[in-house]
Amino acid sequence: MISLKALSKNPFKSLLIFSSITIAVMAIFLISSVSQGVIGMYSKMIKTDGDIIITQKGISDTFFSNVDIALIQKIDALQDVASSYAMIVGASPIGHIPIAGIYGTTQNHMSHYKLIKGKYPKAGEVILGANLAKQFATIGVNIGNKRFRISGVFSSDIGFEEGGVVMNIEDAGELFNRSTSFILVTSASPNATEYIVKKIAELSDEVEVKTTQNFVKEYNQFKIIENSSLVISTLAFAMGLMGIASVMSMIVNSRKEEFGIMRALGKSRLFIIKNLFFETLIMSISAYLFALILSLGILAMLPHIEMLQGYVNGTLSLSTALYVFASTIFMALFGSLIPAWIASKTDPILLINQGCA
Amino acid sequence: MIKVSNISHFYGAEQVLFDLSFEIKSGEFLFLSGESGSGKSTLLSILSTLLKPSNGELLIDGESVEKIKNIDYFRQSKIGFVFQFHYLINYLNIYENIALAALEDKKQNIDKILGELGILELAARYPNEISGGQRQRVALARALVNEPKIIFADEPTGSLDSKNSQIVYGLLAEAVKNGTTVVVASHDMQIENYATHTIRLKDGQIL
Numbered sequence: 001m002i003s004l005k006a007l008s009k010n011p012f013k014s015l016l017i018f019s020s021i022t023i024a025v026m027a028i029f030l031i032s033s034v035s036q037g038v039i040g041m042y043s044k045m046i047k048t049d050g051d052i053i054i055t056q057k058g059i060s061d062t063f064f065s066n067v068d069i070a071l072i073q074k075i076d077a078l079q080d081v082a083s084s085y086a087m088i089v090g091a092s093p094i095g096h097i098p099i100a101g102i103y104g105t106t107q108n109h110m111s112h113y114k115l116i117k118g119k120y121p122k123a124g125e126v127i128l129g130a131n132l133a134k135q136f137a138t139i140g141v142n143i144g145n146k147r148f149r150i151s152g153v154f155s156s157d158i159g160f161e162e163g164g165v166v167m168n169i170e171d172a173g174e175l176f177n178r179s180t181s182f183i184l185v186t187s188a189s190p191n192a193t194e195y196i197v198k199k200i201a202e203l204s205d206e207v208e209v210k211t212t213q214n215f216v217k218e219y220n221q222f223k224i225i226e227n228s229s230l231v232i233s234t235l236a237f238a239m240g241l242m243g244i245a246s247v248m249s250m251i252v253n254s255r256k257e258e259f260g261i262m263r264a265l266g267k268s269r270l271f272i273i274k275n276l277f278f279e280t281l282i283m284s285i286s287a288y289l290f291a292l293i294l295s296l297g298i299l300a301m302l303p304h305i306e307m308l309q310g311y312v313n314g315t316l317s318l319s320t321a322l323y324v325f326a327s328t329i330f331m332a333l334f335g336s337l338i339p340a341w342i343a344s345k346t347d348p349i350l351l352i353n354q355g356c357a
Numbered sequence: 358m359i360k361v362s363n364i365s366h367f368y369g370a371e372q373v374l375f376d377l378s379f380e381i382k383s384g385e386f387l388f389l390s391g392e393s394g395s396g397k398s399t400l401l402s403i404l405s406t407l408l409k410p411s412n413g414e415l416l417i418d419g420e421s422v423e424k425i426k427n428i429d430y431f432r433q434s435k436i437g438f439v440f441q442f443h444y445l446i447n448y449l450n451i452y453e454n455i456a457l458a459a460l461e462d463k464k465q466n467i468d469k470i471l472g473e474l475g476i477l478e479l480a481a482r483y484p485n486e487i488s489g490g491q492r493q494r495v496a497l498a499r500a501l502v503n504e505p506k507i508i509f510a511d512e513p514t515g516s517l518d519s520k521n522s523q524i525v526y527g528l529l530a531e532a533v534k535n536g537t538t539v540v541v542a543s544h545d546m547q548i549e550n551y552a553t554h555t556i557r558l559k560d561g562q563i564l
Contacts, residue, residue, distance in 0.1 A: 005448045005449060005453075006448050008448070009447065009448030010448070257444070258446055261440075261444045261446065262446075262457070263407075263429070264405075264407050264432070264438050264440075264444075265432075265433065265438075265457060265458040265499070266429050266430065266431075266432040266433020266434070266436075266458065267429065267433075267457070268429040269429075347402075347407060347408045347409060348407045348408075349402040349407040349408045350408065352407075352440070352444065
C-alpha cells in the first residue's frame with residue numbers, strides 16, 4: 001500500500017526507473033530472440049528436409065563447403081535411403097539489392113518451395129521468394145555476370161528463403177564455382193539413420209556425415225551466434241543492472257529524509273527495505289510485462305519490414321522469457337536492497353540531516 | 358526516567374558534547390536552551406535514541422539504551438518526536454501519516470487526537486495542502502498517538518508564528534499534565550513560562 005502510494009506520488013522518479021528497466025529488458029529480449037530466430041530459421045531449413053547432411057570435411061561453414069555431387073548416385077543406391085538431394089547455398093547482389101540468399105537445388109527438391117505464381121525454374125531461370133519479389137517488377141534479374149529470367153514466385157515459412165532466390169543446381173554451381181554445398185538424405189526409417197551415416201562415410205574420405213540433429217547442435221556458426229548473443233545479452237543485462245542500481249541509489253539518496261523519519265517513528269530497517277523492495281518489484285514486473293509486449297510487437301513486425309527482406313526473424317522462447325523474468329527480479333533485488341540496506345544502517349537523525357543537505 | 362552519564366559526542370574529529378551527566382524525572386517539562394551550535398539538537402537526538410553517543414551511557418526507564426534489543430519498538434512505544442520542520446511524509450495523507458507511527462492497538466486514538474488538536478477535518482488532505490501551523494499540529498498528533506512516556510521536540514515552533522507557537526506550547530504543557538515527560542530544545546525563551554526545569558548549554562557543556 002505504502003509502496004504504491006510512494007510510486008504514484010513520485011511519477012517522474014517512477015517513470016525513470018520504469019523506463020530503464022523496460023529498455024534493459026527489451027535489449028535482452030530482442031538480442032536473444034533475434035539470434036534464436038536466425039538459428040531457428042537455418043536449422044529448420046536443414047532439419048525439415050532430411051535426416052542426414054553431408055558436407056565437405058574440415059569446413060566450418062556450409063557457405064564454403066564443396067561436395068562432389070556425383071556422390072548422390074552412390075547414396076541413392078544404399079539400402080534404406082528414401083531420398084536425397086543436393087543444394088548450393090550462397091549469397092550475392094541481386095539487381096539493386098546489395099545481398100540476398102541464393103539456393104541452387106536439384107529438381108527433386110523444387111517442390112519444397114510452394115509456388116504462388118508461375119512455374120519452377122529451368123536452366124537460366126529463377127524463382128523469387130515472396131519478400132524479394134516485391135522489389136522486382138521486371139521479368140529478369142542480374143545475378144553475378146548473368147541475367148536470369150524470373151519464372152515464378154514462391155512462399156516459405158523460413159525468412160531466409162522468403163528473401164532469397166532459388167535456381168537449378170547447375171546454374172548455382174556455375175555461379176559459385178562448386179559442385180554442391182551439401183547433400184541431404186532422408187532415411188526410410190528412423191532406425192536406419194545411424195547405419196546410413198556410417199555407410200555414407202565409407203563412400204568418401206573428403207566428406208563429413210552427420211545426422212541433421214547433430215549437425216545443428218555442433219554447427220560452428222550457430223555456436224558463434226549463440227555465444228555472441230550470450231555476450232551481448234550479458235552486457236545488456238549488466239548495463240541494465242548498473243542503470244537500475246544507480247537509479248535506485250539516487251532514489252534512496254533522495255529519500256534519506258523519509259527513511260530517517262520512518263526510523264525516528266520506530267519503523268524497523270526491515271520495514272523500509274521491504275517497502276523499497278516492493279516498490280522496485282512492482283515496477284520491475286510491470287516494466288517486464290510492458291517490455292514483453294513491446295518486444296513481441298517488434299518481433300511480429302520484423303518479418304514484414306521490407307528493408308530486412310525477412311532475413312531478421314525473432315523467436316521468443318518460454319525459456320528466454322522465464323530467464324529474462326528471473327533476471328529482472330534479480331535486478332530489482334540487487335538494485336534496491338544494497339542501497340536500502342546501507343541507508344537503513346545509518347542513525348535516523350543523520351539520515352534526516354543528510355536528506356536535508 | 359532518563360539518566361545521562363558522561364555523554365560525549367564527536368562529528369568526525371570535532372567534539373560537540375563534553376562529558377554531560379544529568380537526570381530528567383518523570384513528568385518534567387525540560388527546556389534545553391542554548392545558542393546555535395551549543396549542541397542542544399545533538400543532545401536531544403541522543404536522548405531520543407535517534408543518534409548513538411560516541412561515549413557515555415543513556416538510561417531510559419532504568420534500561421540502558423545500548424542494550425535494548427528492539428530499539429525500533431522501544432522508540433515507537435515509549436517516545437514521541439516533534440521536529441522543527443514537522444517532517445511529514447508527502448505521499449501519505451494526514452491520517453496515514455499518523456497511522457504510520459501508530460502501534461496497532463493505538464490506531465483507534467487517531468480520530469480522537471485529531472479532534473482534540475482541531476484538525477480532524479484535515480485527515481484526508483496531504484501535507485502540502487495544509488498550513489505550516491496545521492502541519493506542526495499534525496506532527497504533534499503523530500508524537501502523541503502512542504501515548505508515549507516521553508516527547509522530544511526540536512525547535513517545534515521554529516517555523517511558526519507567535520499565535521501557533523503558543524498553541525503548540527499549550528499542547529505540550531497539556532501532555533505534561535497528563536504525566537508525559539517533555540524535553541524541548543529551542544532558542545525561544547518563551548518556553549521558560551511552561552518548563553519545569555531548564556538546562557543551558559554552551560559549546561557542548563552545561564552552564
